[in-house]
Amino acid sequence: MIAFYLYEAAGGVAYDNQTLHAILALPSVMGIKVATLDSVVTFQRIAGLMRHHPDKLLITGEDRFLGYSLTMGARAALIGMGAALTDLQVALMESFRSGDFGRFVRLSGVCDRFASATFIPPMEGYVRRMLWALAADGVIPDDTCDDPWGPSLPPSERDAVRSAVREARTPRLAPA
Numbered sequence: 001m002i003a004f005y006l007y008e009a010a011g012g013v014a015y016d017n018q019t020l021h022a023i024l025a026l027p028s029v030m031g032i033k034v035a036t037l038d039s040v041v042t043f044q045r046i047a048g049l050m051r052h053h054p055d056k057l058l059i060t061g062e063d064r065f066l067g068y069s070l071t072m073g074a075r076a077a078l079i080g081m082g083a084a085l086t087d088l089q090v091a092l093m094e095s096f097r098s099g100d101f102g103r104f105v106r107l108s109g110v111c112d113r114f115a116s117a118t119f120i121p122p123m124e125g126y127v128r129r130m131l132w133a134l135a136a137d138g139v140i141p142d143d144t145c146d147d148p149w150g151p152s153l154p155p156s157e158r159d160a161v162r163s164a165v166r167e168a169r170t171p172r173l174a175p176a
Contacts, residue, residue: 002059002078003032005046009123010035014042017049024053033078035061037123040068047072063115063126067108070096080126081115084133085168088114110168117164125153132158136165 003023006012012035015023023029032050036042043062050058050073060066060074063081070093082089092107118129131145 001026001028001030002057003029004061005032005034005036006061007035007037007039009037017045020046020049021052024050024056029056031057031059031076033059033061034069034074035079037062037119038064040065043069044072047074063119064112066111066115067092067096067104080130081111081118083130084118084137084139085111085114085165088168114164114168117160120157122151125151125157128153129157129161132161133165136162137169 004012005015005020008014020032024032032046034043034046043060043065047058047069050056057076058074059076059078060069061078062069062074063079066077066079066081066089069077077089077093079089088107088110092104092111095101095104095107114133118133119126125147128145128147128150131140131147134140135142135145
């Protein structure tokens with residue numbers, strides 16, 4: 001089982017360290033996904049706590065600081081952003097694991113800029129933004145980008161997502 005630490009607006013609970021230690025001590029828990037949205041300090045606290053549970057997996061859910069979360073000890077990712085530009089995120093993780101830190105820093109910036117265009121309020125709009133990114137990347141047709149349960153978003157947001165995808169796909173930043 002994977003435990004989840006989600007930011008409160010997503011229905012999560014702000015667990016204290018004692019509770020987190022108790023959750024991680026459960027034999028059926030293999031790790032924890034941490035998605036704070038924008039609280040680097042909370043992620044740092046939990047990453048530090050994970051040092052007491054070396055047999056457990058720290059899974060990042062941090063779309064807005066994916067690269068940094070890897071440097072803090074995350075060994076896997078379970079992120080909404082993974083729906084689009086997946087190859088860039090895989091390249092980011094591989095560059096970190098292989099020690100190619102120049103490439104890691106460049107790709108971290110690419111992913112951060114993409115996330116800053118797609119993981120913004122209203123957060124419930126991220127599904128539509130991911131669909132827009134997939135269309136901008138040529139993965140799905142433009143007319144398949146409807147999220148009937150999500151909020152309507154202004155055309156300027158779609159333009160921003162298209163620009164972020166275009167920037168991410170510039171040859172100097174693409175994975176080898």
